[in-house]
Amino acid sequence: MSQTPPRLDTSQPAELALLKALVERPSVTPADAGCQAMLAERLSALGFQIESLPFGEVSNLWATRGQHGPTLCFAGHTDVVPPGPAERWTSPPFEPTERDGHLFGRGAADMKSGLASMIVAMERFVAAHPDHAGRLAMLLTSDEEGPARDGIRRVVEHFAERGETIDYCVIGECSSVESFGDRIMVGRRGSIGATLTVLGRQGHVAYPHLADNPIHHALGALDELAQMTWDSGNDDFPPTSFQITNVRAGTGATNVIPGTAEFDFNLRYSTELDAATIRQRVVDLLDAKRLNYQLDWWLSGEPFLTRPGNLRAASVEALQVETGQTPTESTAGGTSDGRFIAQLGTEVVEIGPINATIHQIDECVRVDDLPRLTRVYEAVMQRLLIADPA
Secondary structure, three states: OOOOOOOOOOOHHHHHHHHHHHHOOOOOOOOOOOHHHHHHHHHHHHOOOOOOOOOOOOEEEEEEEOOOOOOEEEEEEEEEEEEOHHHHHOOOOOOOOEEOEEOOOOOOOHHHHHHHHHHHHHHHHHHHHHOOOOOEEEEEEOOOOOOOOOOOHHHHHHHHOOOOOEEEEEEEOOOOOOOOOOOHHHEEEEEEEEEEEOOOOOOEOOOOOEEEOOHHHHHHHHHHHHOOOOOOOOOOOOOOOEEEEEEEEEOOOOOEEEEEEEEEEEEEOOOOOOHHHHHHHHHHHHHOOOOOOOEEEEEEOOOOOOOHHHHHHHHHHHHHHHHHHEEEEEEOOOOOHHHHHHHOOOEEOOOOOOOOOOOOOOOEEEOOHHHHHHHHHHHHHHHHOOHHHH
């Protein structure tokens, strides 16, 4: 991590200047493009111990300050999704541009704004409380937007092996919906998917008795899976959902019965279920239909929930002070790296800016929300790492 740090514009708010420097770096997953080196230099100046944890082509960074007491970790990812056709952007995706009160650029919202605010919040907190209790930490990866195999998943496995613990973790994902701070994430649904290959026999459509159409065999089973009540959810999670996402069959000719048909499906599931139960229910149904099939499963992550406790209370209080409103505490949406960090027994929440433009052309973040996010992060530190926040 020896890249020359950019010269930041000190005439701008600190969060905005740092965010622009991050957006300028085209860190399309799994590339980091020097983002972690830039942040590590800022953290090192605060007295953080820096540890690089590369796995494969993925960059991971673990930084800690302090030795004893509870560990409060701020976590996030430096990688971004591809920008798509550059000509469709109003301004180039990796040239951060201010317009109409927003900063535009790939990663401006998801989630380099969170990273910028985390760093500035830590700088202010350490300046005010150089002898704070507990341990302050930052965990970064460049493999959140990709397959998520060599990022936080691998880091957590490594931490488990060496006995590393994290008590509290704030992830800077875009949790807000309509206005800043209107929602925080306190858990996420599990995600499991599979490719179902139904086997038949190819033949001419005029002689169906000489062929065996796998599509016809599959439709009834897939309809039952789609109509099945998997669970009723609970107070923290909505009911489990089943969705078919891709269908592949046929030779392209209209007079040929295909020999195989492939169907991709995904379930987003609550804590009422686990992956093993889902797999068994699918297999039982397919066997009951007497299908000739193959199943290839992939588990993205089991559901997790942070119960009411110190971190949820500190996060809600910080947002109430900043916004004057009580945020919704939610488990909706997709997956995040919280599913891996929670395996360490960690309390995990996600607090970040508005998610309306993430992964889109002309992704942006409200400039005025950046210092607000910084103040919220700093307030969480004050509530968890010093005895008297006043």
